Amino acid sequence: MLYPVPPAGAAPHSCGRPFPVSSLQEANSENIAALPKEVSKPQVSVGKRIFHFLISMKLALTLLFVIAILSVIGTILPQGQDVWQSDWPKSPLFDFYNTLGLFSMYYSWWFLSVLGLLVLSLFACIFNRLPTTVKHVFKPRIDVKDAFVANQPMAGSFAGGSGSVEAATEVLRRHHYRVKTGKKGSMLAQKGRYSSLASVTFHLSFLFIAAGAVLGGLLGFDYQLSLPNGQLVNVPQSNMQVESHRFDMQFVGKALLDDGRTVQVRQLMDGTVVRDINDGGNIVGAPFDLRPSLYSTDLEVFQNGKSIQRKTIQVNDPLELNGINFYQASFNQSSDGNVVSVLEVNHYPGKTLVYIGAFLMMGSITLALYFPHRRIWLKTGNSGQLLVGGRTNRSKFGFKRDFERIATDIKLRIGQEAGADGS
Amino acid sequence: MVVKLEEILFIVTVLTYLAASGVYIWHLISNSRRAGQLGTMLLVLGLFAHTMALIFRWVDSGHAPMSDSYESLAVFSWGIVLFYLIMERVYAIRAAGAVVVPTAFIIASIALVLNKGPNPLVPALQSYWLWIHVSIAMLSYGFFALAFGAGFFYIVQEHLLKKHYQNVVIAFMIMLAVIGLGVGLWLGFGVWAHPLDIVDPVTKEHSNQYSNADILKIIGGGVIGLVVGIVLGFLAGKGASRPGFARRLPSLDVLDEVSYRAIAFGFPMVTIGIITGAIWADKAWGRYWSWDPKETWSLITWLFYGAYLHTRLTWGWRGRHSAVIAVLGIVIVLFTYLGVNYLLSGLHSYASA
Numbered sequence: 001m002l003y004p005v006p007p008a009g010a011a012p013h014s015c016g017r018p019f020p021v022s023s024l025q026e027a028n029s030e031n032i033a034a035l036p037k038e039v040s041k042p043q044v045s046v047g048k049r050i051f052h053f054l055i056s057m058k059l060a061l062t063l064l065f066v067i068a069i070l071s072v073i074g075t076i077l078p079q080g081q082d083v084w085q086s087d088w089p090k091s092p093l094f095d096f097y098n099t100l101g102l103f104s105m106y107y108s109w110w111f112l113s114v115l116g117l118l119v120l121s122l123f124a125c126i127f128n129r130l131p132t133t134v135k136h137v138f139k140p141r142i143d144v145k146d147a148f149v150a151n152q153p154m155a156g157s158f159a160g161g162s163g164s165v166e167a168a169t170e171v172l173r174r175h176h177y178r179v180k181t182g183k184k185g186s187m188l189a190q191k192g193r194y195s196s197l198a199s200v201t202f203h204l205s206f207l208f209i210a211a212g213a214v215l216g217g218l219l220g221f222d223y224q225l226s227l228p229n230g231q232l233v234n235v236p237q238s239n240m241q242v243e244s245h246r247f248d249m250q251f252v253g254k255a256l257l258d259d260g261r262t263v264q265v266r267q268l269m270d271g272t273v274v275r276d277i278n279d280g281g282n283i284v285g286a287p288f289d290l291r292p293s294l295y296s297t298d299l300e301v302f303q304n305g306k307s308i309q310r311k312t313i314q315v316n317d318p319l320e321l322n323g324i325n326f327y328q329a330s331f332n333q334s335s336d337g338n339v340v341s342v343l344e345v346n347h348y349p350g351k352t353l354v355y356i357g358a359f360l361m362m363g364s365i366t367l368a369l370y371f372p373h374r375r376i377w378l379k380t381g382n383s384g385q386l387l388v389g390g391r392t393n394r395s396k397f398g399f400k401r402d403f404e405r406i407a408t409d410i411k412l413r414i415g416q417e418a419g420a421d422g423s
Numbered sequence: 424m425v426v427k428l429e430e431i432l433f434i435v436t437v438l439t440y441l442a443a444s445g446v447y448i449w450h451l452i453s454n455s456r457r458a459g460q461l462g463t464m465l466l467v468l469g470l471f472a473h474t475m476a477l478i479f480r481w482v483d484s485g486h487a488p489m490s491d492s493y494e495s496l497a498v499f500s501w502g503i504v505l506f507y508l509i510m511e512r513v514y515a516i517r518a519a520g521a522v523v524v525p526t527a528f529i530i531a532s533i534a535l536v537l538n539k540g541p542n543p544l545v546p547a548l549q550s551y552w553l554w555i556h557v558s559i560a561m562l563s564y565g566f567f568a569l570a571f572g573a574g575f576f577y578i579v580q581e582h583l584l585k586k587h588y589q590n591v592v593i594a595f596m597i598m599l600a601v602i603g604l605g606v607g608l609w610l611g612f613g614v615w616a617h618p619l620d621i622v623d624p625v626t627k628e629h630s631n632q633y634s635n636a637d638i639l640k641i642i643g644g645g646v647i648g649l650v651v652g653i654v655l656g657f658l659a660g661k662g663a664s665r666p667g668f669a670r671r672l673p674s675l676d677v678l679d680e681v682s683y684r685a686i687a688f689g690f691p692m693v694t695i696g697i698i699t700g701a702i703w704a705d706k707a708w709g710r711y712w713s714w715d716p717k718e719t720w721s722l723i724t725w726l727f728y729g730a731y732l733h734t735r736l737t738w739g740w741r742g743r744h745s746a747v748i749a750v751l752g753i754v755i756v757l758f759t760y761l762g763v764n765y766l767l768s769g770l771h772s773y774a775s776a
Contacts, residue, residue, distance in 0.1 A: 068727065
């Protein structure tokens with residue numbers, strides 16, 4: 001069987017929720033002015049029109065596309081400080097591009113506006129979907145008509161009779177479905193019902209990340225701090241001072257021995273060459289293939305003249321104090337030839353929000369895509385037969401297999417019980 | 424010495440994969456059971472040598488083998504073969520091996536020529552996040568590659584069923600031309616071109632400077648790859664253009680579902696990959712996001728497959744539409760995985776060293 005591809009425009013969904021076709025068709029970015037008659041009636045307010053514009057899938061996908069294209073341009077053109085090391089400043093187009101903000105693409109007002117519009121669209125979508133989804137998950141429709149069950153994508157009918165509903169329920173429970181009974185005797189068996197909710201919380205996680213990023217952008221700061229050894233340096237925008245007791249860097253490379261072997265060596269900051277495993281032979285010549293293997297700073301932090309913390313920080317091992325983070329960033333050579341440690345110091349108040357968003361995002365997307373929501377309704381039909389029908393929001397193949405196994409088991413169970421009754 | 428043994432084992436691995444590729448293709452054509460069994464046997468042997476090579480490398484370098492192009496590709500091809508052998512055992516289908524095993528062979532052989540011996544980790548990479556972040560990212564690339572394969576064969580199968588054989592040939596030619604171009608350019612960059620290795624006197628950080636001759640070699644690699652790809656595509660397309668081949672391929676329905684399921688598995692993976700990368704960057708450099716080219720391209724990949732899922736789950740796109748998106752996606756994935764390392768500089772540039 002081939003899945004039918006619905007013609008464009010006849011897809012009655014926005015944000016995953018069925019929407020009247022008439023209002024959706026035109027509620028997109030291109031022609032909001034050309035709303036059809038039903039929608040442009042006076043009772044449709046401007047607010048509603050904006051809302052429909054925001055929740056349209058076309059808008060969201062257009063924005064994703066625009067962000068992707070702009071990001072590509074941003075990776076091709078040098079960004080930020082890198083521009084000055086490139087040939088671009090000599091180009092006649094430089095001023096024009098620079099005015100457009102193409103050399104600080106990701107912080108230009110129009111890039112941020114596109115991101116902002118996406119966040120607004122997400123917000124509208126969540127607002128639009130949340131009530132339906134919550135109802136769908138926590139107060140699902142259990143009592144349904146016969147035709148509703150029979151018209152489900154997967155459906156079957158079994159010989160009815162006393163105990164057949166109970167037998168089917170038992171089978172579903174054994175297949176790890178949670179079964180609920182309605183007021184009129186219909187039943188709903190579900191699996192993975194949080195999957196639908198997870199798709200909403202996935203979109204919600206963007207808002208956390210966006211909020212954290214905005215907070216960090218507005219209230220946060222970051223700068224590089226040069227620390228000559230043994231000198232007390234003020235930490236701007238805080239009441240702390242720091243002192244580097246020792247900056248250290250090491251390299252790992254190879255060296256030739258007088259017996260012809262090549263061994264791994266370490267070169268310390270003062271140029272001393274060290275062999276960690278000494279198994280005879282002497283090093284001849286200078287070490288080669290040197291690569292940095294360690295940068296570290298023995299850092300002491302003071303507040304009001306009192307020492308409050310001392311730690312040797314390294315790349316991948318920073319120090320966090322009073323919301324301010326100290327990272328080993330790089331080093332400089334001062335005019336007198338000494339090597340000076342350079343720290344990255346920053347404070348990003350929104351980081352917690354970003355992390356909440358990130359973990360919500362990972363959890364939600366895994367739940368939403370790995371655990372489909374499967375629903376099966378059960379009821380005794382008008383002519384006494386047992387009706388079973390169900391659907392899923394994801395993988396139809398997996399559900400088909402699941403449903404077929406359940407149907408076989410139900411048939412077996414009912415058959416057995418019918419046999420037991422007869423004897 | 425340990426280093427030598429690792430290299431020998433890896434050469435054995437690549438040769439075994441080459442032999443296995445031939446046997447699997449022969450199996451697809453002849454449908455001989457013997458050939459299938461021989462292929463599996465060779466592949467298991469190759470995987471054993473491959474595993475040993477990786478273990479030696481790990482012991483020798485002292486860190487998880489994921490820090491440069493050789494190690495990354497060696498682990499990637501290892502994962503493909505392992506995953507494929509499990510699938511073969513579970514689903515008892517060998518036809519896919521004719522595509523998967525040559526792919527693993529190509530990746531492993533590119534790794535072989537890029538092997539420059541183990542190097543100590545630069546400070547930024549000295550973290551346990553290395554193997555978490557890299558293995559999750561590679562797993563997602565693997566799923567997107569699977570989605571690409573299923574999507575491509577969906578398009579082929581559709582044309583086969585309609586007996587549009589000309590389109591089948593064109594599809595194979597386009598696919599192999601693009602792959603050939605990519606492999607050729609990459610060989611040009613990574614193997615033939617010998618850029619000046621410039622070492623900063625203080626930091627000992629390496630950077631490359633390409634001469635005009637190097638650029639010619641890179642373009643030449645691309646052209647050769649393109650031509651070889653077109654020729655191979657024409658031959659493969661002609662070979663596939665028969666009703667019998669349509670019967671050897673899974674049904675349209677299955678191909679559509681496999682492609683979708685692979686993306687549904689890959690998308691959470693790439694999400695987790697990006698987030699673990701952000702956590703690591705936060706720890707190493709104090710910023711969780713700096714719009715570095717690798718970060719940006721992984722975001723583009725993520726947006727692309729996010730759009731795929733929306734068209735499918737919200738708009739109900741199926742079949743050819745979805746297959747075309749899944750096929751196009753692999754270009755973005757390959758650029759994120761490899762292209763960025765060579766073409767764009769940034770925080771991840773150590774990966775091309």
